[in-house]
Amino acid sequence: MGHGAGAPAKKLKAVAAALAGVGDGKSVIGEETIAEAKAMGVSEESLAKLRSRNVVAEEDQPIEVEPENVDAVRVFLAAQTQWRMQPLSNGKYNLLARTGLDYAVLPVICTALCITPGEVLLDQLRTLEGETLRLYALDRARIFSS
Numbered sequence: 001m002g003h004g005a006g007a008p009a010k011k012l013k014a015v016a017a018a019l020a021g022v023g024d025g026k027s028v029i030g031e032e033t034i035a036e037a038k039a040m041g042v043s044e045e046s047l048a049k050l051r052s053r054n055v056v057a058e059e060d061q062p063i064e065v066e067p068e069n070v071d072a073v074r075v076f077l078a079a080q081t082q083w084r085m086q087p088l089s090n091g092k093y094n095l096l097a098r099t100g101l102d103y104a105v106l107p108v109i110c111t112a113l114c115i116t117p118g119e120v121l122l123d124q125l126r127t128l129e130g131e132t133l134r135l136y137a138l139d140r141a142r143i144f145s146s
Contacts, residue, residue, distance in 0.1 A: 009127050011066055015073055016131035018063040037143050040094040046143075071115045072124030078109045079125075090144045098136055101129050 038047055065073050082102045088095050106125070110117045 011064075012069055012072070012124055012127040013131040015063055015065055015069065016076075016128045017135060019077070019128075020132045020135045036095055037093065040096075042093055042143070046093075069124060071113075072121055072128060074113055075106065075109050075115060075121065076125060076128045078113060079105065082109075088140065093143055095140055095143065097140055098133060100133065101125070 034047060079101050082105045083098045084100050084102055085096045086099045088097045107117060109115075110121075115121070
């Protein structure tokens with residue numbers, strides 16, 4: 001049975017949301033997304049509108065990681081430079097969008113971290129990746145609609 005269903009997946013999704021810096025995906029636009037928008041030429045006026053929608057996150061809030069998810073979170077954090085990217089444009093804005101992790105590097109990361117890869121770890125990583133992609137997609141939708 002896969003790991004992606006039920007309470008464990010919800011806890012992993014909460015970790016992904018905290019790491020992505022976009023909260024529940026309803027009220028926060030991540031600073032990384034705003035920085036990407038700025039780099040792609042989004043006007044200061046539009047950036048100000050995006051920032052005005054942000055809810056300030058409480059600083060130094062610990063992220064609770066269940067013991068059974070620690071290895072997946074460690075691998076996920078180590079893979080943060082391994083996102084595949086796709087340029088997107090709506091004629092007004094140009095952005096780079098994450099499309100998924102480069103799974104080819106995961107064995108190297110697991111070896112470096114002394115973590116044994118397997119089906120459970122893969123399911124956990126897919127949960128973290130999927131929630132992160134969902135939240136970043138919400139950020140992009142807000143940018144493209146502004």
